[in-house]
Amino acid sequence: MPNTTRDRLIGATADLFRRQGYTGTGVKQIVEAAGAPFGSMYHFFPEGKEALGAETITWSGAMYGQLIDLFYVAGSDPVRATRNFFEAAADTVRDTDYADACPIATVALEVASTSEPLRRATAEVFQSWLAAIDTRLVQAGLTKTRARRLSVSLFALLEGAFILARATRDHTHVRTAGRAAADLVQAALDQRSAQRSALRAGRGRK
Amino acid sequence: MPNTTRDRLIGATADLFRRQGYTGTGVKQIVEAAGAPFGSMYHFFPEGKEALGAETITWSGAMYGQLIDLFYVAGSDPVRATRNFFEAAADTVRDTDYADACPIATVALEVASTSEPLRRATAEVFQSWLAAIDTRLVQAGLTKTRARRLSVSLFALLEGAFILARATRDHTHVRTAGRAAADLVQAALDQRSAQRSALRAGRGRK
DNA sequence: GGAGGAATAGAGCGATCGCTCTAATCGGAG
DNA sequence: CTCCGATTAGAGCGATCGCTCTATTCCTCC
Numbered sequence: 001m002p003n004t005t006r007d008r009l010i011g012a013t014a015d016l017f018r019r020q021g022y023t024g025t026g027v028k029q030i031v032e033a034a035g036a037p038f039g040s041m042y043h044f045f046p047e048g049k050e051a052l053g054a055e056t057i058t059w060s061g062a063m064y065g066q067l068i069d070l071f072y073v074a075g076s077d078p079v080r081a082t083r084n085f086f087e088a089a090a091d092t093v094r095d096t097d098y099a100d101a102c103p104i105a106t107v108a109l110e111v112a113s114t115s116e117p118l119r120r121a122t123a124e125v126f127q128s129w130l131a132a133i134d135t136r137l138v139q140a141g142l143t144k145t146r147a148r149r150l151s152v153s154l155f156a157l158l159e160g161a162f163i164l165a166r167a168t169r170d171h172t173h174v175r176t177a178g179r180a181a182a183d184l185v186q187a188a189l190d191q192r193s194a195q196r197s198a199l200r201a202g203r204g205r206k
Numbered sequence: 207m208p209n210t211t212r213d214r215l216i217g218a219t220a221d222l223f224r225r226q227g228y229t230g231t232g233v234k235q236i237v238e239a240a241g242a243p244f245g246s247m248y249h250f251f252p253e254g255k256e257a258l259g260a261e262t263i264t265w266s267g268a269m270y271g272q273l274i275d276l277f278y279v280a281g282s283d284p285v286r287a288t289r290n291f292f293e294a295a296a297d298t299v300r301d302t303d304y305a306d307a308c309p310i311a312t313v314a315l316e317v318a319s320t321s322e323p324l325r326r327a328t329a330e331v332f333q334s335w336l337a338a339i340d341t342r343l344v345q346a347g348l349t350k351t352r353a354r355r356l357s358v359s360l361f362a363l364l365e366g367a368f369i370l371a372r373a374t375r376d377h378t379h380v381r382t383a384g385r386a387a388a389d390l391v392q393a394a395l396d397q398r399s400a401q402r403s404a405l406r407a408g409r410g411r412k
Numbered sequence: 413g414g415a416g417g418a419a420t421a422g423a424g425c426g427a428t429c430g431c432t433c434t435a436a437t438c439g440g441a442g
Numbered sequence: 443c444t445c446c447g448a449t450t451a452g453a454g455c456g457a458t459c460g461c462t463c464t465a466t467t468c469c470t471c472c
Contacts, residue, residue, distance in 0.1 A: 005449080019319040023230040027430060037450045042431070044449095049430065099319050105369055106315040112372035113225040113305050123374045152379050153386035156366025163311055163365050164358065166318035168329045173358050180359035183393065184386055211419080233460060243420045248461070250419090255460065 006044045008034040013056040014063075019099050021106040022053055022118070053107070054121045060103035061125025065132055072136040079185045081136075082154065086178025089158065094171035101162035130155060137185075141192050150188050157181045212250045214240040219262040220269075225305050227312040228259055228324070259313070260327045266309035267331025271338055278342040285391045287342075288360065292384025295364065300377040307368035336361060343391075347398050356394050363387045 012034035016025040027049050031038050045052040071085040072078060093101050104122055111118035130151045137147035161177035164170075218240035222231040233255055237244050251258040277291040278284060299307050310328055317324035336357045343353035367383035370376075 021227065021229065021316045023227065024316060024320065026428075028428085037452080039433095039451055040449065097319075106312075108369055108373045109312040109315060110227045110230060113303075114230065119373060119375075126370055126373050149382050149385070152367070152370065152382045153363065155370060156363045156379070156383045156386075157359065158362075158366065159369050160362025160364065160366030161358070163314055164332055164361060167314045167325060167332050169325075173362070176355050176358045177362045179355070180362075180390055183390070187389065187393070232458075234458085243422080245421055245463095246419065 005034070005036045005040050009036055009041060009044065009052065010056050010059050012036075013052055014060045014103060017053075017056060017060070017107050018101075018103050022110045050115065050117060053111075053118055057104050057107060057118065057121040057125060061122075061128065064103055065125075065129055068129060068132045068136075072133065074136065074139055078136060078140045079182050079189065082185050083178055083182045086158065086161075086174055086181055089162075090165070090171045090174035090178065093162065093165050093174060098166045098169050098171075101166055102159055105159055105162060126155070137188075140189065142188055146188055146192075150184060153184055154181050157184075211240070211242045211246050215242055215247060215250060215258065216262050216265050218242075219258055220266045220309060223259075223262060223266070223313050224307075224309050228316045256321065256323060259317075259324055263310050263313060263324065263327040263331060267328075267334065270309055271331075271335055274335060274338045274342075278339065280342065280345055284342060284346045285388050285395065288391050289384055289388045292364065292367075292380055292387055295368075296371070296377045296380035296384065299368070299371050299380060304372045304375050304377075307372055308365055311365055311368060332361070343394075346395065348394055349398075352394055352398070356390060359390055360387050363390075 009030065013025070013030050016030060016033060027041060028038065030052070031041050041052070042048070045055070067085070071088070072081045089101070104125060107118065108122035108126070111122065113119075130148065133151035133154060134144070134147045137150055138144060142150065157177040157180060158174075161174040164173045215236065219231070219236050222236060222239060233247060234244065236258070237247050247258070248254070251261070273291070277294070278287045295307070310331060313324065314328035314332075317328065319325075336354065339357035339360060340350070340353045343356055344350060348356065363383040363386060364380075367380040370379045
């Protein structure tokens, strides 16, 4: 049963959070954007704005997480996937007039020191993204620890580039970060290969 | 003439912006934190909160920018400098209970789509940071375009890692990003050396 | 020691904040 | 058709928002 009032509230909130953050978005503005009656807001979210915020963070995180699976297809080249992901992100940032980058980064920074429930929600989303990338990188032959190291760096490159791109209104920064990200993935894969050769050589010598 | 009311207003605002962002910080909260009379706020900043915000962004940016010069000393090893910078940042984040990371990233994301004056202020700060790193990297032998590519990536790794660290309350993410950053710097320097050798070889052959 | 601008001090404005409350309306089950 | 919970609808609460305004005090220069 899609497109319910509840869903529209979350969707509108997600939209507004991206552009204005958490504190910058008012409840009345949300219900207006959602085309929902004001009473419905507190009917579906009796615990108020914070609860709606948490739900929105989780929902937005799941949406954006699907993009990871879309680009990092099992068995495909993770270097190419990384390049494509960053290129697509740069395009989106440019095409949306520097409004749509990460759906929850703004809120994450805002609430990190002000609301434990919301902070936790953002943390869980980020962890789930890292886990998703980890899976693909391990499938590509990396150890778990190397995969985690890499996924953290890819995340940071993307999020950091988003900040720079939105502030300077220059999407090429995301492409630049994407190039570095692809380099890091390539280096990790090379290291894996080198290790394997060394292992083979070692076994052969024994 | 330091420690004037005006200075204390900016200092208090910088402090609050880090933790609560722009919209999350009230004018009355600022004057209280600064121990300043309310009237003084509008005496020194007749154009209101936005003007104070812009000034604070510029000031905070200059403060943080000094750290770049502190770590990237002319003539020293940029790989080591990068490692040290990220390690120090991770320590700070940990020691301040995940409050003090980038002084203006939160505000930058908040205002990117809502206030042109403030957005511009954050953009100028970021550009100045990139320029500062560029200078050092060019001194280390990189071309301008390669230096810029690298500085953007270093910026992104740091800022992105800050987001992740604050959200998950795990400072090791900043260290992980620092390792990747150092790797990128090393790779850029290696590439420079390789290019030089190739150039020498080419000239010798001619 | 006045004069006069800089700075301090805070009451209070209209608007908006998140939220509570009551009442009306809707729609499916018996 | 009746009933009854789910949902819609919105008035209005106290608090806070950014800000204006009028006094008053402070300090400097003549």
